[in-house]
Amino acid sequence: MGIPHKHAGTLLAYQAGLGPLAGVVFGHHGGLVSRPVLKRELRAAQAEHRASVQEAIDRVSQILPEINQGPGLPAWIEEVGAADPLAFDVLVRMVFSAVVDADRLDTAEHVHNEVRPDHPVKAGALIERYEQARRSKLAKRVPSPMDADRERVYEQALAAAEGPQGFYRLPAPTGIGKTYAAGAFGLNHARLHGLDRVIVAVPFMSVTGQNAKDYRGLLEVPGEKAVVLEHHSGIDLDAQAAAGNPWAKLASENWDAPFVVTTTVRLFESLFDNRPEAVRRLHRLAGSVIVLDEVQALPDRLLTPILSMLRTLTEHFGVTVLLASATQPTFFELSPLKNITAREVIADPAPLYKRLARVNYTWWTDPAPTPEELARQAARSPSVMVVCNTTTQAQKIHELVEQYRSDGTGPVLHLSTRMVARHREDTIDEITELNKAGHDVAVVATQLVEAGVDLDFAMVYRAYATAEAMQQAAGRCNRSGRLERGQVVIFELADGEGGQSGGGEFIYGGALGATRLYFGPGRARPDSPEAMDDYYRERFKATNAEGEGQEIQKARRDGDFPRVKELFKMIPEETVSVVAVPKRYSEEEPRIREILRLLRGGVPSRDLIRELRPYMASLPRYLVQGKAAEFAVPVVGDLYEWIGDYDETRGIEITDTRSYVF
Incomplete structure (x- = not known):
């Protein structure tokens, strides 16, 4: 057993009056612990580990005698901690971050001669x-009719x-x-x-x-x-x-x-x-x-x-x-x-929203269409996008639209996270060029297109979803304002797949109920700012936004860092990355195989990970560890190699009864 430098440093920090910040030293390798665990380890440093801890302190103090001259906890930190335990929680995290980063950079320099000075540009x-x-x-x-408004928004951002x-x-x-x-x-x-x-x-x-x-x-x-x-x-x-x-x-x-x-x-x-x-x-x-x-x-x-x-x-x-x-x-x-x-x-912003209302909304919910009816009608439109709630639904609708447009009226493309990043980005570029040239194109996608993706269609079909999701989808319709009005059709499927709304209840929960109160036939349009404010108020009540998360806040106040980490999950359904090389990028396959070999061999490199990112797709963890396990080979961490089939249009295809979202 080596000299317990972790316990020695923690004890010195505590004796120097740094209080809970002593946990930064104790956790710099394994992680921040709870206050009870920290107290237990401090007792251990003064009891069963006392001799070895003192030996470590004595050895280091011969080189750095100032380690015995602790500064104590500044008064202002004590005041902040007493007044706002949540602020002290963040302070501990910040100090921990700085210590860990310095330790890792020092290790990288010592082990690999990897010098990483601060970036010279601010x-x-x-x-x-x-x-x-x-x-x-x-x-x-x-040029676009929206250019003048875009410039005004940009100038207001500069002024703000x-x-x-x-x-x-x-x-x-x-x-x-x-x-x-x-x-x-x-x-x-x-x-x-x-x-x-x-x-x-x-x-x-x-x-x-x-x-x-x-x-x-x-x-x-x-x-x-x-x-x-x-x-x-x-x-x-x-x-x-x-x-x-x-x-x-x-x-x-x-x-x-x-x-x-x-x-x-x-x-x-x-x-x-x-x-x-x-x-x-x-x-x-x-x-x-x-x-x-x-x-x-x-x-x-x-x-x-x-x-x-x-x-x-x-x-x-x-x-x-x-x-x-x-x-x-x-x-x-x-x-x-x-x-x-x-x-x-x-x-x-209200006049801007009114001036830039570029679409009409139609509700196709009563009677609700079947997937075949939806795909057949969408296929008739020369410039159309269908946005689905789940990857399963998007796969099925895409297959149907392909069938109904088999006469060559235009390409039928697809977008979801089942495609590797480069495939998605190239598809987005292809759609953008087709949009610019005025060519016919049909796209079936999941809601990933509703955030930061600059696409423009004359008609958009959107599976019934929350108000903000429907408005975001409408933002891909007549985006440049060149038509008098684009057409947005909100649909609910009749076959009950993933719920009548095509997975809406499964994905959006109580937020979908709040949407139905304010938006739909005879109610407000999803682009009404006033109705949107009312909707959010109702939604936050329905989802108990004020009450949810209080257990996390209590754990933060108590200094229980492991409990906070356990409770805080942004995505309840965990996903992992899988590396795949579509045939269209076959010239890259030897290099990808070499990178995977190096990673499996333990070569530490951020650059190798970055080089792989264009060839990563996302899959739910439960699929990778279950139904698709034979096709997902572990590489390192949460990274897998996909050795199963890859459709050149839709990416990785797995029948997913749980209706994964993106």
């Missing part, structure tokens, strides 16, 4: 590059960026250029306040690649150091790192970049985690702008801890939060933010 230094690239891109775009730090809201209709406006707000606000980075979090892993690609096009220069880091939640190496796996420790990210694109899952599960590799990036949040795109997708059951965490970050850690969405929830009526006023990027 976010504010990128503004001129961003503006120049944006002007160049706009000059090449086909001159304000003080805190909460901001960017409510604006879909297709108005929120991606450009949010990026410009973040960079300008960072320069004004001397902030280090902008962190953009999007709800779906499938969107990070598209957003990162857009921002790279605006911010990166060939031949110069990369400034945009894409980090999603596809591979979980944290469990292996917590178990002492050196590969996972070295391969994790620390967000040392001026511009980060990630998922809300990765962002918030890291904030509420206790494992070193999950938490090591959190200190990078201090002094940053966090852009939460499509914020309506945050889960109701976790709103209390999430909003509370965001408030603490803004009040104590120099963070500004921008909430961007076409369907802004009434978050500031919930208790964590009730006495806070968010600054509005667009002072009066």
